[in-house]
Amino acid sequence: MEGKTLKLRFFGRMLDQLGRQAYHGPAAALAEMVANAWDADAENVSIRLPDGPAGRITIQDDGSGMTFEECEQKYLNAGYGRRRGDPAARTGGKGRRVMGRRGIGKFACFGIANTVEVETVSGATGEKTSFVLDADTLRGEEYLEKYGRIPCRTSGPGGAAKDRHGTRVTLSGLTTARKISGRFPASLARRFLVHHEAEDFKVEVNGVPIPQSMDVSNAEFCFPRDYPAGKEPDGLRTEGDWGFEDLKGGGRAVRWRIGFRKEPISDEEIRGISVFANGKLAHEPFFFNAPGAAAGSGGRGCMFGQVAADFLDRQKTDVVSTERQRVNWDLAETQELLEWGRERTEQLLELWGDLRADGKLEALERFSDAKRKLDNLKAHERKTVEKALAGLARADSLSAEQYGSLAYSFLAAWEGGRLGELRGDIAGSGGMSAEKLLGLLAETDAVAALNVAEAVKTKLAAIAELKRRVGEGRLERAVRDHVAGNPWLIEPGLEGYRKEIGAATAIREAADESGLAGEKYEGRTALALYNGTDLMVMEFARPGQVLDWDHVAVYERYVDDIRFGVENDHKFESVSGCIVADEVSRDPIMDMKVRRLRDNDIRVYDWGSLLDSAEYRLNYYMDILAGRGRQDGRLAALLDDGA
Secondary structure (H helix, E strand, O other), X not given: OOOOEEEOEOOOOHHHHHHHOOOOOHHHHHHHHHHXXXXXXXXXXEEEOOOOOOOOEEEEEOOOOOOHHHHHHHHOEOOOOOOOOOXXXXXXXXXXXXXXXXXXXXXXXXXXXXEEEEEXXXXXXXXXXXEEEEHHHHOOHHHHHHOOEEEEEEEOOOOHHHHHOEEEEEEEXXXXXXXXXXXXXXXXXXXXXXXXXXXXXXXXXXXXXOOOOOOOOOOOEEEOOOOOOOOOOOOXXXXXXXXXXXXXXXXXXXXXXXXXXXXXXXXOOOOEEEEEEOOEEEEEEEOOOOOXXXXXXXXXXXXXXXXEOHHHHHOOOOOEOOOOOOEOOOOHHHHHHHHHHHHHHHHHHHHHHHHHHHHHHHHHHXXXXXXXXXXXXXXXXXXXXXXXXXXXXXXXXXXXXXXXXXHHHHHHHHHOOOOOOHHHHHHOOXXXXXXXXXXHHHOOOOOOHHHHHHHHHHHHHHHHHHHHHHHOOOOHHHHHHHHHHOHHHOOHHHOOOEEOOOOHHHHHHHHHHHOOOOHHHOOXXXXXXXXXXXXXXXXXXXXXXXXXXXXXXXXXXXHHHHHHHOOOOOOOOEEEEXXXXXXXXXXXXXXXXXXXXXXXXXXXXXXXXXHHHHHHXXXXXXXXXXXXXXXXXXXHHHHHOOO
């Protein structure tokens, strides 16, 4: 029906104050639309993104919808909140805890668009109402003073229309300068807990379900699950990956899970601990202002987690910022949670350091006579050496393989009496830090500092050379041969692998069978490495290739075909795979596929992150050696020469 109008209950300038100024970026803005759908008892939310920056965004839900009167009295009424003064309010249909509080989240869309079109069908009456809000038209006080109404279209009510209940919001005149990133689904997912915890609430972006808000499948440690016996906090209760605790003041409960990756996390949206209230983000990832335990402070770079504190949304005072990214920690209502979070963060950083050290100590076992060397020491000497080895294991950036070599060198030097007067320094040092111990070793023949520096410089040069070849698009034989001579570039554990030609026939037949040898993959190059028992089949995609689902699926078939082809060859005990390209698709489904491939002993890398990781490991050594170079002229000259 034409001719009807809706009365506005807000000034146009609020579109700027509550839209552009409060919500920065598509994820923050559209998260409010998802929260509105949750509060409307929707079961499905579908977001459609444009191919470029100039298209339209639609958000469709199957929630309760609104009548004409509800559009006017609630949606177009700034500050109208569903809770109506009840902090513990629940939705009328499904009894969900209401996310919305201030009644201003609907303006978030104006943070990324100039025009918002709303079409809603009431599940109660079947009444349909459509209207458009244009920021350029509404901006300023004069519009409300002179007109105060906007045109709309209505139809119904009608019984048949009730089944089509829900709301569709269409955004146009987008103000985002670039195409919305492929990381958007993951960014949106990190703002919620409910989309993978509530069975009756699903969110899709361009037809694909958004991922879980936090993936713990690739965590080296996940707490509370991995607490050693006796290390759990008092009063901790667990359920699956989650821990439940009551704060000391009583009446306020939190549930949490915190993990650590093996390697530092480069994505700032993941690194740190997020705080949620009523299933929605309340504070972006941080570390609860914890200074960090001395032994575990390096764990910050590997730490990620979630804390659900629903009581934050039940306070009389708003303790969460408008855009749901910060909690006001200066208030009395939030101090207890901040203190709990700081204590838990410090404890887990300390524990992370202990567990990492324990894992590295096991690396000594691959040296067959390491135990014999320890057993041959006198009791007081053995205690000192074990303390030193434990201290060395706490070096955050030292891989297990690197630790094993250094620790064995130290053990052999101690046994041979080559540490001289440093024995006393080490014995009397108490809890010597890993950095100090490495520094002492660098002054002795135990690690042969000059030789180590020379070897590290050689490896760094190898990385620089490979970066140059990859940057120039020189794959084929140039990159293949370089990796064959330096397999540690891919993973430290490949140090002892050498080029293998014995499986050439099986590899060639597998490429034909899987389709990897077809025209689509022209320009690729392959390499097989062998360490005496295990075969590693490596694939380098052609320059400019972006690995997608289809490509890695074909490669998985290729590796499985090789496994089938050599299964009767007792020379190979296992076959693993590794594929490297300029770029790997950031599609969330692709991320899931990559994780599954790792479970199948197949790695997927991009050249940039792969080589940066290798360079990071080696530069740790150089930093330690550079500190010693000030006292050793030969070492200083070596480090300065082209370093």
